[in-house]
Amino acid sequence: MKYKHILLKLLKHPVVFKEICHYLKNDLSGLLGRYQYEHRILYIAGLAKSGSTWLSNMLAKIPGYNVRSINDPNGVIFEQDVCDPIFSTLPKYGYSIIKLHTRYSKKNLEIIKRYVTRFIVTYRDLRDMCVSRYSHVIIDPKHRHHKLYCSLGSEEAISHCIGVVKEAYVPWVRDWIDVASANKDTTLAIKYENLNLSTFATLKRIGVFYGFKLSDDFIAKLAATKIKKERNLKRSIKKNLPGRLRDSGRKGIVGDWKNFFTDRHKQEFKKIAGSLLIELGYEKNYNW
Numbered sequence: 001m002k003y004k005h006i007l008l009k010l011l012k013h014p015v016v017f018k019e020i021c022h023y024l025k026n027d028l029s030g031l032l033g034r035y036q037y038e039h040r041i042l043y044i045a046g047l048a049k050s051g052s053t054w055l056s057n058m059l060a061k062i063p064g065y066n067v068r069s070i071n072d073p074n075g076v077i078f079e080q081d082v083c084d085p086i087f088s089t090l091p092k093y094g095y096s097i098i099k100l101h102t103r104y105s106k107k108n109l110e111i112i113k114r115y116v117t118r119f120i121v122t123y124r125d126l127r128d129m130c131v132s133r134y135s136h137v138i139i140d141p142k143h144r145h146h147k148l149y150c151s152l153g154s155e156e157a158i159s160h161c162i163g164v165v166k167e168a169y170v171p172w173v174r175d176w177i178d179v180a181s182a183n184k185d186t187t188l189a190i191k192y193e194n195l196n197l198s199t200f201a202t203l204k205r206i207g208v209f210y211g212f213k214l215s216d217d218f219i220a221k222l223a224a225t226k227i228k229k230e231r232n233l234k235r236s237i238k239k240n241l242p243g244r245l246r247d248s249g250r251k252g253i254v255g256d257w258k259n260f261f262t263d264r265h266k267q268e269f270k271k272i273a274g275s276l277l278i279e280l281g282y283e284k285n286y287n288w
Helices: 003-012 014-031 052-059 084-088 106-115 126-139 146-152 154-182 192-197 199-210 216-223 233-237 263-279
Strands: 041-046 065-067 095-100 119-123 187-191
Touching: 014 065, 041 052, 041 106, 052 065, 052 095, 052 119, 052 216, 084 095, 084 106, 119 154, 119 192, 126 146, 126 154, 126 263, 146 154, 154 187, 154 263, 187 192, 187 199, 192 199, 199 216
Parallel strands: 041 095, 041 119, 065 095, 119 187
Antiparallel strands: none
């Protein structure tokens, strides 16, 4: 696409144009040495549907930081892995935010630690995550389970989702919680529920973790960022241009699983993650 056509598309989308200008301004400021942050890369390993996109949108409002496009030449992020180019090709002079759904493995952790000294893990009540996944699949005709869920009906579809949670996401959460517990100086585990219900306090905790000198007024402005569907720059101008805005999906209601789970679902979930829910403080016992 010629630059003239790109410019015309940008002018038709003033919000997008503003974001691109902000992005370029951040990198130019980084090049000129305006900011002297200790951490050039803010890396978020987020459980799917755990508010990691929302968090990255808030952190991108810190002057100098940009959410970066992912350079994944071998397509490893599809398997929830990482590779060196994701980090090594980031601008050396700029400040970057990377958000992925990376699963724990020894290799993945070694790669992450090669480029960042501190990073964030976000997780969520897996029952809410399960319901959020079900809702996403139902409205996304491109998802591999879309036709299946539409044909099954909600009860069977959610039961299938519980099976997916068992295989993929229970280990995801257990592994990263173990890493965070053993490495509290370098890995900060953030509950989505805390981010949602105590946004200011959680952002302040993140600021302390990274050594940011952010005023309470500024943190309050970050916390005012709502969970909403935001314009995706790549989709808006149909060009892989950099940008900060990303789709953060549903409204993220805490406890929404209660509106969907049947007694059958509860029993199925207790078998696969009952002890984990208690360990993480979501339940006191199995009587829910």
